[in-house]
Amino acid sequence: MMTLPDAVRDAWHLVAISRQLRAGQVRQIQLAGVPIALFRTEAGIGALVDRCPHRNYPLSLGRVVDGGLECPYHGWRFAASGACVAVPGCTLEGVDTARLSAAPIRVIERHGGIFLALSDKAGPEPVLPPDIGDPALDHFWWQQGVWRGRAYDAIENVMDPFHTSHLHHGYIRHRDRRLPVSLQVRSHGDSIDMVIEQDQPDLGLMSRFLERDRSRSISRYYPPTIVQARWEGTKRLTLCVTAFFTPSTNDSFMPFACFTTPRGLAPGWLKQAAIRLFLRPVVAQDREALARQAEVMGHFGHPQFTTGPGDLLGDRLHRLWKGDRIAEENDPPVKAML
Ligand code: FES
Numbered sequence: 001m002m003t004l005p006d007a008v009r010d011a012w013h014l015v016a017i018s019r020q021l022r023a024g025q026v027r028q029i030q031l032a033g034v035p036i037a038l039f040r041t042e043a044g045i046g047a048l049v050d051r052c053p054h055r056n057y058p059l060s061l062g063r064v065v066d067g068g069l070e071c072p073y074h075g076w077r078f079a080a081s082g083a084c085v086a087v088p089g090c091t092l093e094g095v096d097t098a099r100l101s102a103a104p105i106r107v108i109e110r111h112g113g114i115f116l117a118l119s120d121k122a123g124p125e126p127v128l129p130p131d132i133g134d135p136a137l138d139h140f141w142w143q144q145g146v147w148r149g150r151a152y153d154a155i156e157n158v159m160d161p162f163h164t165s166h167l168h169h170g171y172i173r174h175r176d177r178r179l180p181v182s183l184q185v186r187s188h189g190d191s192i193d194m195v196i197e198q199d200q201p202d203l204g205l206m207s208r209f210l211e212r213d214r215s216r217s218i219s220r221y222y223p224p225t226i227v228q229a230r231w232e233g234t235k236r237l238t239l240c241v242t243a244f245f246t247p248s249t250n251d252s253f254m255p256f257a258c259f260t261t262p263r264g265l266a267p268g269w270l271k272q273a274a275i276r277l278f279l280r281p282v283v284a285q286d287r288e289a290l291a292r293q294a295e296v297m298g299h300f301g302h303p304q305f306t307t308g309p310g311d312l313l314g315d316r317l318h319r320l321w322k323g324d325r326i327a328e329e330n331d332p333p334v335k336a337m338l
């Protein structure tokens with residue numbers, strides 16, 4: 001299996017939704033192969049490598065006590081900074097506690113998401129696509145555990161319109177009743193997008209319910225792990241989905257999505273219920289496809305992909321994933337049936 005590029009490892013990653021971690025709770029997550037104990041005290045969030053510095057017990061099995069994370073084995077307690085603040089039965093006076101610290105990981109909470117960075121190379125803040133957290137819009141977060149497969153293939157899946165007619169037949173589009181579309185790829189140097197223009201909404205169930213009209217949809221890849229898909233009607237945004245594919249290991253990842261809709265179309269809870277309902281089968285299909293791909297690549301030991309006539313992004317997606325810049329240019333529009 002391919003290992004994760006440094007550009008991916010070193011970036012900010014969404015690892016949990018804020019509401020999944022209440023004060024006093026501890027969770028174990030894995031980010032790029034590093035097990036991490038994530039916890040919230042009244043004072044804020046802490047993220048420590050999931051290994052007690054004393055005898056290597058997993059800290060994520062501990063509990064939050066007096067503003068710190070307490071190891072279940074001997075009860076050492078660690079602040080969010082990693083500093084050891086208590087060793088039960090002993091005094092810490094005159095002890096060089098720096099030696100006793102757990103390894104802290106950078107953590108930031110923004111717009112209902114908890115982000116971690118394993119490296120100092122990540123900037124001061126996660127850089128997020130437009131509309132995330134805009135108070136004038138409705139948002140809801142969605143998370144689906146850990147999936148088998150490579151984060152990279154999940155990103156490609158979301159950027160690839162052709163599978164939506166075939167794999168998601170009936171839900172998003174129809175494999176035998178396709179619509180004429182115009183596809184255009186635009187490279188922005190540090191990101192890439194695909195614009196799909198068509199005269200009518202997709203024929204699948206989901207679009208019938210959510211969309212009245214459609215002029216275009218745009219999927220944009222913000223390396224290393226974010227894809228934002230926007231569906232625009234003739235007058236305004238219908239739906240914006242910002243998906244995050246956080247690598248847990250080389251061949252597993254945590255998918256997250258933030259759904260953003262304009263206020264006023266329908267109550268937030270109704271839109272949320274409708275999106276969840278229609279998305280469930282689509283998500284299950286993608287989940288299975290990604291797991292099967294991973295199984296085959298695992299069997300052969302490596303991926304071996306052929307670029308077909310519909311793979312309009314070519315190698316640009318992968319170059320961005322590795323941290324390269326790509327030339328800024330607009331490809332000529334391509335006609336296709338989706
Ligand atoms: S192993 Fe954690 S306190 Fe001893």
Ligand SMILES: [Fe+2]
Nearest residue numbers: 157158163286
């Ligand atoms: Fe899909």
